Amino acid sequence: MRARAIFVAQLTFTLLVAAFLIVPALQSMLAGVTANYFRGIRSGVTLQWVLQVWQLYADTILRSFVIAFATLGVTLVVGVPAAYGLHLRGDRLSRAVEEIITLPLAIPGLAIALALLLTYGGLGSFRRSWLFILVGHVVFTLPFMVRSVMAIFAATDVKTLDETAASLGASPLRRFRDVIVPYARPGILAGSLMVVTLLLGEFNLTWMLHTPLTKTLPVGLADSYASMRLEIASAYTLVFFVMIIPLLVAMQIFAGCRNEPAGPRR
Amino acid sequence: MSGHGVALRVVACGKTFADGTRALAPVTLDVGRGETAVLLGPSGCGKTTLLRIIAGLETPDPGGRVLFGDSDVTGVPIERRNVGMVFQSYALFPNMNVADNIGYGLKVRGVGEAERKARVAALVALTGIEGLERRRIDQLSGGQRQRVALARAVAVQPSVLLLDEPLTALDAALRERLRGELNRLLRTLGITTIYVTHDQAEAMALGDRIVVMREGAIAQIGTPRAVYFAPENRFVAEFVGAANLIEAACNGATLALPGGTLPVADGALHGPATAMIRPEAIKIVPAENASLIGLVDSVSFLGDRQRVLISAAATKVITADVPNAIALAAGDRVGLSVEPAAIRLLPGDTT
Structure with missing residues (x-):
């Protein structure tokens, strides 16, 4: 009786996923051709x-893609050392900093975009370049990188690893490169995957910040829905899927094999 | 690969943390070249803080100085102090195999690959971990990890070797075996070593000198024998080995106890005293012509000896370790005898 109830629940869940996730996606891609x-x-x-x-x-x-990877680059260069610094300090100030950089998640993207426009909209050439969108994207995704790297640091005693490397003569930069980054790699990869995934689909912020010359994929999609045939918008979705899915799969595979530590298995 | 150590001098190093907690009162300590000094004490006694000050991981309060040989290293960060360090958790780098862990300090120092390989091989042989060079860290047992951490720390030929409870994470049998190995290794290498532990057996087996610490201050510094046989206060007497601490009146020649008297060697003391007697110094003798009489409370047979609890002799129960062949049972009336030299009278102040 119990096994049967579980089976029914599982079946229902599968059917719901199919009905609301897979079928519409297929339907949309089909419309594109x-x-x-x-x-x-x-x-x-x-x-x-x-x-x-x-x-x-x-x-x-x-x-x-350029914006997504440039943003990823910035979040890596800023986020990983920031995560380590916050972890090492671990005091009230660093918890406050952590809260502040997480804040953009709770605020609607539109509000952040508006604030950026109000503050920096007057700087013409910056406003018109794709760097303006990059800034918005960094604000939006930095907490994901910082948090996923911090989660790795929190799980074990990374400070002792750092102190050990220091005792062996490694400078702060050297031990960050040799010990901390390799150690944090699972978190860095998880964060990277999250950042790229979020960015390629990001619409809220970009819609406010873009100019006709700095559109991104999702904004282009909105544009094509608004102004062109339904088939074109659907074909757009198809292109989107075709580009995104191999990218994400490639990143997953990359993450998987780089996670295997060196040396023979036994 | 021996004799790279320097003399170590710690001068008036105290540590008060940012929140006002005083972890260490200003302490002064001299460790000779090639000597092994063990910092021994219960948790929170400041031994790890002192080790971290010597390492350069903590800065002493103003006025404190750390000297390696003739050079003052107080303001020098750990990476330029040329120390070797082993933590309780070993902190092996999980992204490197055994050989790369051991060779890391040499790599950082820019030692060429050929020489690095040769020195790693020598250390692998010295610590008895041949065949594990290509292993990942998670494929090692606890004892193997301890050896790798030690090999990595001594690979850089440190001026001072710092060991923070390196055996605590291991099970008892392995701990005992590795203690012997570690002792041999430290003697072979001749590096000046600071060894932190809370285990008094470890301290006595490994230390040339023991620094007993308590509540952020040094309670006594001395050789293992001095600390064991001639503790300077109650704390040291009780922390290092088992001890009977008996309150009694002393008339200069004998201690007056409820069950009789005990002759003492220290003739100067008159009045109330605390006498420290190690359990193994107490002998059971026939009750007829003994000066001190007691009643056997209980007997625990321990194999190599038996531990006897004796009441009525003193103001509190006395513990005696006696040879395993003597037949004793609870309720027996026994005589007790102690060599006068084995009774140490302690100042009654510190508890």
Whole structure:
């Protein structure tokens, strides 16, 4: 009786996931290769919409990746040392700093974007460059990097590892490179994956901050839904999936194999 | 690979933490070149703080100085002090294999690969971990980790070797075996060593001198024998080994006890005193012509000896360790005898 109830619950869950996650995604991608959506798939299968999306938005797609990886770079360079510094200090001040950098998660992206515009909107060339979007993205994703790296530090006694490396003569920079970063790698990889995933889909902030020349993937998608045929918007989704999924899988595989420590297994 | 140590001098080093807690009262300590000094005390006695000051991981309060040989290293950070350190947790680098862990300090110092390999191989042989060079850290047992941590610390030929409870994480049998190995290794290397422990057996086995610490201050410094046979106060007497501390009146020649008298060697003292007698110094003799008489409360057979609790002889129960062949049972009336030289009269002040 109990086993049966569990089976029913599992089945229900699977069906719900299928109904609301997988089927709509497939439906959307299918629409992108349908000649005429209102007549359905019988109207024929075509790649013309995909081609059109590529012609219209290739630079947007490219820019999206550039911004995402540039942001990842900044969060790594700033976030990993910051996480270590906060962990080592571990006092009231560092907890306050941690809270402050986490704050952007609780504030609507639109509000952050508005604040950035009010403060720095007057700096014309900065406002018009993609660096403006980069700043917004860093503000939004830094806490994810800091938190996932700090979680690794909190789990064990990384301070003693650092002190040991110091006793062996390693300078602070050297032991950060040789001991702390390798140790924090699982957290760094998890944080990186999270940052890239969030950024490629980020719409809120970017929608407010972008100019016609600094659109990203999701903003381009909104643009195509608003101004073009449904097939083109759907084809856009298809392109999005085709680019994102291999990227995420590649990052996962990369994370998996770099996690294997050196030396033969026994 | 021996004799790289320097004499160590700690001068008036105290430590008060930012929150006002005083971890260490200003202490002064001299450790000779190649000597092993053991800092012994219960947790919170300041021994680890003193070790960390010597290492350069803590700064002493103003006025304190640390000298390695002739050079004042008080303001020198740990990475430039040329120390070797082993922590209780060993802190082996999980991203490196055994050989890379041992060779890390040499790599940092820019020692060439060929020489590094040779020195790592020598240390692997010295610490008896041949065949494990390519192993990952998580594939090692506790005892193997301890050896790797020690090899890594001595690989850099440190001026001073600092060991913070290096055997505490191991089980009792292994601890005893490694204690012997460690003793041999320290003698072979001849490095000036500071060894922190709360285990008095470890301290006596390994130390040339023992620094007994209590509540952030030094209670006594001396050789293991001096600390054991001639403790300067109650704390040292009770912390190092087992001790009977008996309150009694002394008339200069004998102690007056409820069960009789005991002759003492120290003839100067008159009045109330605390006498320290080690359990193994007490002999059981026939009751007929003994000067001190007691009643056997209980007998615990321990194999190599038996531990007897005796009441009625003194103001409190006396513990005696006697040879395993003597037949004793609870309720027996026994005579007790102690060599006058084995009775140490302590100043009654410190508790």
